[in-house]
Amino acid sequence: MCRSFAVYGFAVLTLLASPAPAADVSAAVAANFTRPAEELGAAFTARTGNTVTFSFGATGQLFTQISQGAPFEVFLAADAARPARVVAEGLGAEGSTFTYAIGRVVLYAPTLDLTDGAAVLAANAYQHLAIADPKTAPYGAAAVEVLARLGLSDAVAAKLVTGENISQTLQFIDSGNAELGFVALSQVIDKPSTQVWWVPAEDYPSILQDAVLTKVGEADPAARAFLEFLKGEEARAIIEKYGYAVGTGD
Amino acid sequence: MAGVNEIIQPVTLTLTLAFIVTALLLVIGTPISWWLSRSRSVWKAPVAAVVALPLVLPPTVLGFYLLLAFGPNGPGGPLAALWGARTLAFSFEGLVIASVLYSLPFMTQPLRTGFEAIGRDSLEAAATLGANRVDTFVRVVVPEARAGYLTGMVLTFAHTVGEFGVVLMIGGNIPGETKLVSMAIYDFVERLEWHKAHLLAGGMVLFAFVVITAVMLLDRRAGRVVG
The missing domain is CATH 3.40.190.10 (Periplasmic binding protein-like II)
Known part of the structure; x- marks a missing residue:
């Protein structure tokens, strides 16, 4: 014992x-x-x-x-x-x-042609634009800044849906619930180039x-x-x- | 005043949702519970199990499937198209549907228990006196199962108020549309605005205490009536 x-x-x-x-x-x-x-x-x-x-x-x-x-x-x-x-x-x-x-912010839409992403955003022919929570996620804050530079802040305000983080933002888009949204380039690096619009780097703080x-x-x-x-x-x-x-x- | 609205708006929205869900579940839960309490079908156990699933499943499971089901590629897309939307996600209507599913067992379990406690005698007596089925239900079943109804309503209401995981996954956190109290608390904590988080979280603790006390008192009274 x-x-x-x-x-x-x-x-x-x-x-x-x-x-x-x-x-x-x-x-x-x-x-x-x-x-x-x-x-x-x-x-x-x-x-x-x-x-x-x-x-x-x-x-x-x-x-x-x-x-x-x-x-x-x-x-x-x-x-x-x-x-x-x-x-x-x-x-x-x-x-x-x-x-x-x-990081690089991109606009991503699996079902739209984003060759001219700014025009697609401005055309406003979508119901939901997904972003990450701008108060906690830097990519969300960058997305808000991009919209402000494009003069679209008010036009799209009612269409914004907020992912709790950038992964959920992509999940909203990939599940088809939001037509498009701002995500990190790293998340969609392997998508066809027409589905991804590289936001000009000068349009948001790095x-x-x-x-x-x-x-x-x-x-x-x-x-x-x-x-x-x-x-x-x-x-x-x-x-x-x-x-x-x-x-x-x- | 934006600060005050940050608190008031989620509270109002949450209460509205809880009222609507409780009312809907009274209507939906009654026939299901009645069938479960009286049926001898072989389907009784499987149906009871399906109804009870939300008690056991993590909210993320329901949230994940609802996210897929609500979208344009699921049944939610065509349904939402009826009012010109593409998806049921990110909408108050979507939250109502999700909450009805999620809170279903909280209505049906107490109702079923209440219905099962009603003896055949009462029902047969009513039938002998010429009451039709509706009469019997309104004048005999509902009064006798009133403790079950009260408990079911309180629990459904409370559970809807306390919902978080499902809302997080399908809500999109839109102020005034899908941003409920539980989401608002989560946000405030994440943004280190702990004072506001305290206001809402403390309120929830108080609310939960009142609800649980109410249910216990109801149970005791129900016990006296039956025993």
């Missing part, structure tokens, strides 16, 4: 003490970055043996969770403001923020997507390694492949 306890206790201690052969990084990631993040995670695992577990959501919602003690080690936001605030509120590692991707290492992640070498990996050539190629520009790495 005593002996078996001792053996059991020893086994538990051994488990606790042995260095983990592969660490798991927990990352909170803005919904628009879902697909590249998954590929980046796989590439990171292939290179280091460490895995990354992603939690996708709206940047605002993820920030709220981090501010309430969610144990994310890495935060890949869809804007620069939230990671800066993570640091300012003492929840992130000083100096760890950097721009990992620069969407700098920043990453930050949280206080939780500061102690985890694997989390640091993942952020370093994001700055490397291999990662930048993946990020560009999905329709993002990449920053200077600072």
Whole structure:
């Protein structure tokens, strides 16, 4: 009896003490970055043996969770403001923020010809225009800005439906419930070009997507390694492949 | 004043939805519950199970299927075309349909229990006195099952008010159309406007407390009447 306890206790201690052969990084990631993040995670695992577990959501919602003690080690936001605030509120590692991707807003409509997207928008011959929540999702704010520059804010106000994040916005369009909407280029990179209208970059403020290492992640070498990996050539190629520009790495 | 409206509008909309859904479910739930309480058909168990499904399924399941069903490629498209729309999603009408489905068991379970408690004697006595089926229903069944009706109405109303997952998936969060209290709370929290979130969330806690207390009191009274 005593002996078996001792053996059991020893086994538990051994488990606790042995260095983990592969660490798991927990990352909170803005919904628009879902697909590249998954590929980046796989590439990171292939290179280091460490895995990354992603939690996708709206940047605002993820920030709220981090501010309430969610144990994310890495935060890949869809804007620069939230990671800066993570640091300012003492929840992130000083100096760890950097721009990992620069987002592009596009208009997407699976059933319309968007060769001239501005004209389609202005023609106003649709019932629902989907955007992400402009108060929490940077792509939503960018969409609102684009509509304002085109002078369509009032004309389409009654037709806007708001996805809780950019993934839901795409879901509204793909399910056919909204005819068109503003999403991230990365989400529709493999769609036929007539279904996607690239909004001129000067029509909206550039969407700098920043990453930050949280206080939780500061102690985890694997989390640091993942952020370093994001700055490397291999990662930048993946990020560009999905329709993002990449920053200077600072 | 936009700030006040941000609170008032979802509350009014939610209450309107809950009233409409409760009224519709009184009409829809009564025959279903009556059949479930009296039938000996082999279909009784499967039908009862279908009616009870929303109790068990995550709201996301219903939300996902409704999103597909409401769109132009589902039955919702042609239906919405009747009034010139393309889809039932993003509309108050869509929320009504979704809530009726989602809250169905909250009406039918108490009604069925109420109906089952009515003895054959009362019904036979009514028949002997020459009452037709409508008379019997209005004068015997409804009064005897009144606790079931009250509980069903309160629960349906409350459950509709508390709906979130389905609305999140099919609503599109349009102020004054599909932005219910639960959505508004979620938004306020996400935007870190916690003061407003507190106002609505605190109100919901109070509301839920009152509802549950009411149901418990109703149950006790019903117990006395039957026992």
